[in-house]
Amino acid sequence: MQKVSVLLFLGWVCFLFYAGIALFTSGFLLTRLELTNQSSCQEPPGPGSLPWGSQGKSGACWMPSRFSRVVLVLIDALRFDFAQPQRSHVPGERPVSVPFLGKLGSLQRILENKPHHARLYRSQVDPPTTTMQRLKALTTGSLPTFIDAGSNFASHAIVEDNLIKQLNSAGRRIVFMGDDTWKDLFPGAFSQAFFFSSFNVRDLHTVDNGILEHLYPTMDSRAWDVLIAHFLGVDHCGHKHGPHHPEMAKKLSQMDQVIQELLERLENDTLLVVAGDHGMTMNGDHGGDSELEVSAALFLYSPTPLFPTVPPEEPEVIPQVSLVPTLALLLGLPIPFGNIGEVITELFSGGNDSHPQASALAQVSALYINAQQVSRFLHTYAAATQDLQVKELHQLQQLFSKASASYEQLLQDSQEAETSLKTLTAELQRFLRGARAICIESWARFSLVRMAGGAALLAAACFLCLLASQLAVSPGFPFRPLLLVPVAWGLTWAVLYAGLAVTAGSKVDTVVLGAVAAAGSILPFLWKVWVSWGSNRPLVPLLPVPGPVLLLLLIRWATFFSDSFVVAEARATPFLLGSLILFLVAHLHWEGQLLPPKLLTVSRLGSSAPTGPPRHSGTYALRLGIGLLLCTRLAGLFHRCPEETPACHSSPWLSPLASMVGGRAKNLWYGACVGALVTLLVVVRLWLRRYGNLKSPEPPVLFVRWGLPLMALGTAAYWALASGADEAPPRLRALVSGASVVLPRAVVGLAASGLVLLLWRPVTVLVKVGAGASRTRTILTPFSGPPTSQADLDYVVPQIYRHMQEEFQGRLERTKSQGPVTVAAYQLGSVYSTAMVTALILLAFPLLLLHAERVSLVFLLLFLQSFLLLHLLAAGTSVTTTGPFIVLWQAVSAWALLATQTFYSTGHQPVFSAIHWHAAFVGFPEGHGSSTWLPALLVGANTFASHILFAVGCPLLLLWPFLCESQGPRKRQQLSGSEAEARVRPEEEEEEPLMEMRLRDAPHHFNAALMQLGLKYLFVLGVQILACALAASILRRHLMVWKVFAPKFIFEATGFIVSSVGLLLGIALVMRVDGAMSSWFRRLVLAQQR
Amino acid sequence: MKDTDIKRLLYTNLLCIFSIVLSIFIPTIFLDNFSILETHLTWLCICSAFVTAVNLVLYLVVKPNVSSRRSSLSHKVTRALKCCIYFLLSCFFLHIIFVLYGAPLIELVLETFLFAVILSTFTTVPCLCLLGPNLKAWLRVFSRNGVTSIWENSLQITTISSFIGAWLGAFPIPLDWERPWQVWPISCTLGATFGYVAGLVSSPLWIYWNRKQLTYKSS
C-alpha cells in the first residue's frame, strides 16, 4: 500500500463523516423563515375601522403618536438586579455590599418621586442571549433562532420589517452612537452615527467614553427624533472581571450618572427607555438561557405623567419583545410586520388625569391593533411555510375572530363598560400569548428525514471504519481498487443528482449533493468488501472482539444520551480514563507481564498463551498508572463549572492573572506559570537527549536548542505584560501595548518557522562517517554501483542501520567519557517520534499563548500524561519484528479520552457562553477591524487546542512501543560487567533493537498500521458524533435540547472536523519523515560508495 | 476437587450473605431511626464488623488453607498483627485511589474512608483469611492461571465483583434524579455490597459449572 493511497483513503472516510454531519445539521438546526413583508401606515393591519379614525391625521398611523421623540439607552448586559431598587435598610444593619447592587440610584429616586412617570420592568429575554440576536428581537419583535447564535460576529443586515425601517420610512431622524453591531444590522439607516468597535471585550471604556463625548451635544442640538445609545462597558466588564468585581460598581455608577444627566435634559415630548439586551451569568458571560442571563432590566420614563397607577412593589415581568409594538404605537408608527410581542397596555391609558373609561378603551384598542397585526403575520407565515401547527392555528383564529366581534360591538356601544372590557382584554392577551407560544414551538421543528439520513450516513461511516481498520492490516487486501471504485461511484451519483436537480429547475443543495456522493460511494465499498470477503470467509472475525475496552467505550457513548452526564462530562471523563488506566495495569498483571515470573512461582502449567518475560521491573507499570491517575486528578483541579450546577465552584485558576488582586499571590502564580513553561521545555529537551537527537546539527534540532527557549522567553514576557498591563506607569503604556502586539506574533512566527524547518529537514540524525567507514563499506560489497531498485534499497537500509550502530558502538566504547552507553543513542531509531514530539511542542506554544497564563500548568500535565500513557500502553504492546503492526483499541480509546479530559481541564465547556472570546485579542489588542476569519481562527484554536494536539500526536501511539524497545536490552547491559560486555556483544548484536527502523524494514506494514491507526481514531471520534446526533434527534423534545444536546453536538462535530484534519496532518508528517529518510539513506549509500 | 468442597464453599458463602442481611436488620432492634440510607455510616461500620467476624469464624472453623505447620503462639500473634496492619494499609490505599478517581480531598473524608473500609472488608479481609499477610500469594491469585483451589477461585471472583460493583455504583451520582442514595459514597457502597453478594452467589455456581475444565495444581 502506498502512502498517498493511505492519505486518500483516510480523506475519503473523513469526507463521509463530514457529509453525514452536514446532512444531520441541516435537518437539526433549522432557521426561521424570514418574511420580507412590511407594515405600512396606509394599510391597516386588519379589516374594520381603526380607533378614533386616526388615518390621515398628521403624525399618526395606526394610532395617534403619544411621543414625538424617544431616547433609547441600551446598556448591554444590564441584568434586572443591577437596576432593581434597594429597599431601605434597618438603620443599625449594614447592607450587603455587592458591587452591582443599588448602583443605579437615579432610577430608584425617580421611581419613588414620580411614580406616575416611570416604571421598571423585568424583561424576560428569549435565548440565545447573544447581543446580535437580542438586537434583532428588540427591533423586529420576533424570535431569532438558534442557528443565528454562531454568527454573532459576522452579522448581516436585517431583512425583516423592523422599528428602524419604520422610523426611516416615517421620515424620522435617527442618531445612533455605540456598538457597531448596529452598523451591520441596519446599514445606512441612521441620519448620524458614531460607531465604536464592539469586538474588544477587554476594553471597558472606549465605547462608553466615545458615546459620552457625543451624547450631550447631540441631545442639546435637537437634530434628532430618535436617539439610540448602546453602551458596552457593563457587558465588557462582566466578560473581563465578572459582576462581582469592584470595576462593575464603577461602571454602573457611570451609567447612573448618564441616566441622571439624561433625565435632566429630557423634554416633555420625549420618552426615555433604558434597557438591557440580556443579563449575565455569575461569571459575567451570556449566550445561554439560565435565569440570570434571560432577565434584563427595562425602564421607561416620561416627563409627562404616563401611568395611571403607582408602580407595584415587585416589578412586573414582561417579554422583551413587548417593547417593539409598544414603542411603535407610542411613536405613531405601524407595528413591524413580523412582531409577535404584546403591547404594554398600561402605557396607553393616557396618564392619570384621563377618564377611567376612556383610558380602558384606549388600552384595549392598542391591544386590538397589536392582535390584528399578529393575526395578519400568522396568516401570512402559515401561507408561506407549513411549519405552524394547523390545529392550534385554527383555535387561535377562532379566538381572534371572537375577540374582534366583541371589539366591534364595544365600539358601537361604548356605554356598557367594564366587564366586557375586561373579558375582551383577557381574550386578546390570550390570543397574543398563544400566538407567541405557537411560534416558539414551531421555530424549533426539525427535518426528520435529513436527520435520519445524516445519522445513517454517520453510522455507515463508523461501520466502514471498523471494517477497514481490521482489513487494513490483513495482507494483500486490494485497497486501491477499493478506493477508486467508490470514488467513481460517488462522483457518478453526485453528477447524476446535480443533473437531475438542474433539469428539474431546482437549486442544487450542496449538503444533499455531498450526502448523495457519500452514500453513493459507501455502498459500493461495503458491497465490494462483502463480495471479496464475505462470500468465502465469515465476516465475524473481521469485526474486533469487544473486550472490556469496548465496554468502556460503550458506556462512554451511552453517557451522551443523558443530559446529566453531558453536563458532568468534565468529571465523568477522568473517571473513565482512570478506569481504563487501572484496567491496563491490572490486565498487565493478569497476563503476568507486570511482575517477574519467579514471584508467581506456583503453577503456570496449562497456560495456553505463552507469555514472554516482563520487560520491565516489578512496579514499573504500577508506577506509571499511579502517576497517570495523579496527573489526571491534578488536571481535574482546573475545572470550569457548567451553568447547570449552581453548587459547583469554578476553579479560580482559569482566570487570567490580570484579574487577580494582590501582588504577592500574582507574582507567585506568575513564577509557577513560567516554571511550568521551563519544565515543559526541559522535559522535551531531556527526552530528545535521552534518545540522542539533541546532538544532530540538523536545523530542527538547532531550533529546539535555541528557538524553543526564545519562544518560552517571549511567552513569559508576554504574560508579564498582560498580567500587569493595568499597573504600568503611563509613560510606558505605549511600549507595553506595542510589546503585547509584537510578542505573541513573534512567538507564533517562531513556531511557524520551526515547523517549516521541520518539514524541510525532518531527519534529525547525526551522521558521523569517520574511521569506521571502511568497515561500513564491506557490507555494501554485494551491491556494486548505486542501488537499482526499491528492493535493493529496502535490503540495504537495515544493513546500513546495523552497521552504523556497530560503528558508533565501537566509537563510544573507545571514548567512554560520554556517560552511560545507551543503545538508543543512535538517533535513527527515534527519528519519527522525534519529528512528532518536536512538531507537538512547536504547536503547543502558540496554543498555550491563547489561553490564560495558569493553563500552562495544564499543558505541562498534558505532556506528562501523554508521556506516561504512551509508556503504559507500550508496556502492554508486544513488538512484532516484521509486522503486521497493530495499534490496540485501548490505546486509541485512552488517547481520545485524554483529549476530551484536556478539553475540559483547559477551561472549556461545550456551551457557547463558555467560549474564550478573549483569545481573539492575543496579539491583536485593538481588535481585528472587519476581518472575521482571523478571530474565528484564534478562538477556534483556543477552544480545540486539545483536539489539535492529540490528533496530531496520534501516530505516537504506533511509534512508542518501538521506541520503548530499547529499554530491555539496556538493562541487561548495565547488569553485565564491562569485561563480559565486550565479549557478549557479538552475540547480542543480533538482538540490538532496531526500534522505529523496524517500521522502515516493512514499509507495507508501516503504511497499513498508519491507516489502521487513523481509522481507529476516526472510529472512536465518529461514534461519539453518532451518539451526539442520535441523542439530539431522539431527545429533540427534551427540555435540555437547546441547552445541552444541541451545543454538545455542535462542539463535538466541530471537534471532530478539527481532529480529523489534525490526524491527517500528523500522519502526513510521519510520511514526510519517511520520505526524507528514504532520500537520506539514498544519499548515504552514494556517499559511502564514493 | 470433590462436589463436597463446592457444597462447603456454597454454605460458607451463604453465611457471608446472611451476615450482611443481619447487619441490616439486627441494628433496627437496638437503634432508633436506623436505616441504611439515613444512618448510612453506622450501617457501614456494622456491616463491616459483621462481615469481618463471619469471615474470621469461617476461617477458624472451615480452615480452607490446610497449613501443615504447627506454629507457636507468638507467631500467631505477629501474624494477626500483620493482618491488622495490612487491613489498615489497604484502607488507606483504597482511600488514596478514591481520591485519585475524583472523590473530594478534604470534605467528606470520613465518608470516603468508611467506603474504603467496607470495600477492604469485602476484598482484603477474605484475602487475609485465606492467604494470610502474604502479598506474593495475593498477586499470584489475581493473575491468569494463578489459583490453586476452589477457595482461591471464589476469592478471586468475589473480590473482582466487589470492585466492579463499587465502580458501577459511581455512575448514578451525576444523574439528576435527586434520590437520597445518589449521594457520595452511598451508591458506591451499595454497589460494592451488591457486587460482593453477587460474587458470593455466583462463584460456587460458576465453579460447579466449570468443574470439568478447572484443574488446580494439587496443593
Ligand SMILES: [Zn+2]
Ligand atoms: Zn449584549
Ligand SMILES: [Zn+2]
Ligand atoms: Zn457580552
